[in-house]
Amino acid sequence: MDGPQLLSAYAGHWTGAGTGVTVILPPPGTVASGEVRGGAPATREFPLLDPTRLVDRVDAVVLSGGSAFGLAAADGVMSVLRERGTGFPTPAGPVPIVVAMSIFDASVSTAPPDATAGREAALAALSGTPFTAGGRALAVGGDLAGGGDLAGGGGLAGGDGFVGGEGVLGGEGVAGRGGVAGRGGVAGGEHLAGGRGGGGLPVGGSVGGGRGPAGGEDLVGDEGLAGGPGGPGGEGRAGRVGAGAGASSGKWRGRLDPGGLGVAERAAGPARVAAVAVVNAWGDVLAADGRPMFAAPAGQGDASEPAGRGEAAGPVEAMFGRGNTTLAVVITNARLSKTDCFLLAQSGHTGFARAIHPAHSRYDGDAVVTLATGEVTDPVDVDLLRAVATETVADAIRAAVADPR
Structure with a gap:
């Protein structure tokens, strides 16, 4: 995998009709942990991320649409990694450690991502393409x-x-x-x-x-x-690609506001923290000033102004309440323990609360995974990293919806 990187991780996308897959491949030896706070998660291998479990390294993180059906995309990623001899060593050969998380999108009732989709996304990542919102182009390592x-x-x-x-x-x-x-x-x-x-x-x-609508980040x-229907190419816009292709937000108000996939990055002393977010939230996405980013429709107040925070449109669960979930992957180049990674994942959830209201509902499967790649060996205060992770996740959430087209 030659070429520029998202810190030292690569990613690839497969984008289908209103759904997709995003695969993140960290470098060997990456330490990981994570936490679920939503009431309706769809995950795979998440128990391994508990700091008390044996395995502290992961080989891939898969984000997908399709809810529990979409977790099948991880099978395709497993096959690619197995062919390359990547995985946790066992007497029977290496077993790839692939963590997966899914959002609930419309593909649940049509054609959710499968192993083939996951395989294509993994191969796109292995091609050496830097992490993007569309299967090609922009490196975001270092001080951009x-x-x-x-x-x-x-x-x-x-x-x-x-x-x-x-x-x-x-x-x-x-x-x-x-x-x-x-x-x-x-x-x-x-x-x-x-x-x-x-x-x-x-x-x-x-x-x-x-x-832009995310407080100055257009x-x-x-x-x-990139990332239109049918694969990693085609015509698509920032956010509506990969696992974010079928995402939406604002459903607690009885409407479908934009969702999608976003990334962000910040410095943290000698280290850096990046975040990838797939926003398919039940609640509103909030700008940095705490106000919802999308205007209320006719009949819900002045359509030229955002709806007030905390003001739901009424009982909406029956129509919109079950198709949700926001996912995030926090990546840092600091050298951390598995417990440290767990703490950063917790702080990532604080970023959810900064940028989504309400967050962590019973109808969301909100989950965060942290990856520590370890290139920066200088000491970094974990609580500084946690504070930066909170803001970086919030940035990524806002970035995911900044261009709703």
């Missing part, structure tokens, strides 16, 4: 913008940021057109990877200029990212 926005003051396309103006993939550009944006830079209002269906997901800043410029 030198402490500034991606699109200004030393950003990806500015010659002073992550790739220094040469393009992400060794001078060829993400889409083979010479630069990160292929057409004049990320801030130029063009495709992030020089073509529809090839773009990457920016993190923690402004890409297209302007201010995830795409004028064009979309």
Whole structure:
């Protein structure tokens, strides 16, 4: 797996019709733990993440649509890893440790992701493609913008940021057109990877200029990212890709507001913390000021203003209440124990509460996994990491819905 990375993890997507799979492959030796707080989870191998269990390493994390049916995507990931000899050593050969989590989307009643979908997503990750919101393009390791926005003051396309103006993939550009944006830079209002269906997901800043609904983090410029129906290619936009392809939010109000997949990253002393979130929440997604990000429809107050926090539309469970769940993966390059990872997962759930209201309902299967890749050996205060993880997960949740198209 050569090329830029999300810290040191890779990911790939398979996107189908209103559903999908996202596979995250951390480097060997990654320590992991996690916690479920939602009342209706769909997970696989989660008991292994308990700090009291024997195995402290994982080989893959699978996020999918399709609820319990979608957990079958992990079988395809298992097959790919087994072919590569990856897994926990046993006398019978290595057994891949693959943790899976699913959201409930419309594919439950149609064609949920299966082992083939999981296999394709894993192969996309193994191809060396950096983590994105669409199966191609943007690396987000290190300090992407030198402490500034991606699109200004030393950003990806500015010659002073992550790739220094040469393009992400060794001078060829993400889409083979010479630069990160292929057409004049990320801030130029063009495709992030020089073509529809090839773009990457920016993190923690402004890409297209302007201010998006997530409090100043406009995830795409004028064009979309990869991940349309039928696979890792096609035309799709940030958020509606991979496991986030069929996601929605705001269902406690009796409506379907945007959901999706988002990523974010922050510094934490000598280390960094990244987060990947799939937002399919029963509650509202909240902006940084605590207000719901989407306006109330006609009949629920002034449609030009967000509905008030805590004001439900009435009993909605029968129609919308059971198709939910928000998932997150926290990744840090700090060296942590399994117990430390568990504490970061708990703090990730605090990020849910910052960015979703209400969070952790009986109708959600909310779950967080933490991966510690361990490249940074300098001491890092675990509680600093926890505080940063909270904010990074909240950032990723808002990023997931910042471009609802």
